Amino acid sequence: MTEISSFLVQSMAILGGLGLAVGIMLIVASRKFKVETNPLVEEIIEVLPGGNCGACGFAGCADFAERVVNDDAPINGCPVGGFDVAKEIGGILGQEVTGEGEARYPFVRCNGGLNCVNRFEYDGIEDCKAVMMLSDGEKGCNYGCMGRGTCVRACPFDAISIGEDGLPHVNKNLCTSCGLCIAACPNDILVFAKESEKVHVRCVSHDKGKAVKEVCTVGCIGCKLCEKNCPEGAIKVTDFLAVIDQDKCTGCGICVEVCPQNTIEMR
Amino acid sequence: MVEKALFAIFMEGVFIKNFLLIQFLGLCSFVGVTKDFKSAAGMSGAVIFVMAMAATASYIVYNYILVPAGMEFLDLISFIVVIAALVQLVEFVVRKNVPALYRSLGIYLPLITTNCAVLGVVLLNVLSEYGFVQSVVFGISAGIGYTIVMLMMASIRERSTFVNIPSSIRGLPQAFFISTMLSMAFVNYFWVIPI
Structure with missing residues (x-):
């Protein structure tokens, strides 16, 4: 009986001593390697x-x-x-913050997708940047969205998906406006747009009207109808592409009606 | 103490008894940290250090405390205490000196505590009755073997993310395929060759 109890005491003493020694060592180390945090x-x-x-x-x-x-x-x-x-x-x-408080979300500046003609069949790496390396992509339009989901993979919040129309769609409930998709897009299709900005040109092609019409049914052909009809003078067509000055735009929607290609969209 | 050349022990630790691909120890970090090369390299560095330190410390604890007291049966629990303390120590040092590595390793640094590969090194040292130098060499070589496999796996996985494969295989299943093939290579080349 005494043998067993002394055995017990001995093993407890060894483990306890070991634990104590290790603990003291750790306390000393934590003091020595203390990281000063503000x-x-x-x-x-x-x-x-x-x-x-x-x-x-x-x-x-x-x-x-x-x-x-x-x-x-x-x-x-x-x-x-x-x-x-x-x-x-x-x-x-204790610092003052000035600035605007309105939420901004990525906006897809291309409505091509399936409306855009393919020049050839691409069967390679599923990535916009990889597609672009092959003679500026399979799409007839060199400016448009490749629809290979580089922005989808860049999004850490799963807020973007490629829809059935072959274009990225932003889920505003999940989007945090971090801007990683905008940085990832090789063709600069995505830009930040405020929620109050209602009217948008969904095209970035600087090609001439004829060239655009050949490859895309919804691209801007630079006809200047919107520029002429805008009562506020907010639209300007430069290099065959309409650009809306959002500060001047009142969202009247006249340009949306006159656009022959349905390029301008009202949200 | 057994008579065994240090080089043989070294080769055994790196290849023949490779902890990841032959003994299948420490697999959680093998799959978890190999998504990119940098954190795999950081993790491997930490594991080499911990393995060498654990082999040293546990040799001292086993041969100078447990054996004289006749308490060899306490080896497992006291080794766990020693390894846990060492990992904590490494964490302090890394946090102080390399904060970027500390952040990128995240949860995997404290997880070395429960990395069975480290405990495996220590227990195998006792089992093979290695001397002090042999133990330390085996610890370091096990760490190097771990590193080699981790870096191989990380580079293959980094590149294979671009491979066009069915989405059901993408990710973890793909990692299992790769590790299977790596493991077959290691078994075939090194297990059959006696040193």
Whole structure:
């Protein structure tokens, strides 16, 4: 009996001693390698969205928070959080935030998709950049959307999908306006558009009217009908492409009606 | 202590008893961290360090504390304590000196604690009755073997993301295919050749 109990005590002493030694070593190490953190950083991490998407240009939300505190990044640097988060960060740091608070979402500036003629059959890597490398893509139009989903894969929030029309569609409930899809698109099809901007030209082709008509049924042919009919003078056709000045546009919709190609769209 | 050339132990640790592809230990990090090359390299570095340190520390604990007290049966639990402490130590050091690596490794750094490959090294050292130098060499070589396979896997997976394959195989199933083929290569080339 005593033998067993002494055996028990001995093994407990060894394990306990080992644990104690290791614990003391860890305490010493944690003191020595202590990382000084600013309490403000923790507070800012709390208000950030926490998606770690990297759209701000830094390695995740924690890194952004640290840089904001050190003045290496602007207060409104988080495109996902937008104005609201910028205001909260400003409150923590005691700085005023000015700027617009309206939400912006990526807008697809091409309505080609299946309306656009293919020049050849592409059977390679499913990626817009790869398609573009093969004589500017399979589409007849060199400016348009390739529809191979580079933006879909760039989106960390699964907010974009390629629809049945062969064009990307943005799900506004999931979109955080981080802008990674806009950066990823090799043809600059996607741009930020505010919700209040109702009228948009869904084409980016600078080709002449005839060339556009040959390959696409919905492309801008540069006929200038919209420019002539706009009561506000908000539309200007340059290089065979209509461009709407959103500051002047009132959303009357006359251009949408006169456009022979149905290129201009009202949301 | 057994008589065995250090080179033989080294080759055994790297190839013949490769922890990932022959013994199938530490597979969670093998599939989890090999999505990109950089974090695979960081993880491998941490594992080499932890394995070498664990082999050293556990040799001391086993031969100078457990064996004299006749408590060899406590080896498993005391090794776990030693490894957990070491990983914690590595985490402190990495966090202080390489914060970028700390962030990219994320949860996998603390997970080395439960990485069975590290415990495997230590237990195999005891089982094979290696001496001090032999233990340390086996620890380092096991880490190098882990690194080689991790880097191979990471480079293949990075490139194979562009392969045009059915979407049902994409991702994890693809990783399993790749690891199967890698494992067959290792078994065929190194298991059949006696040193």
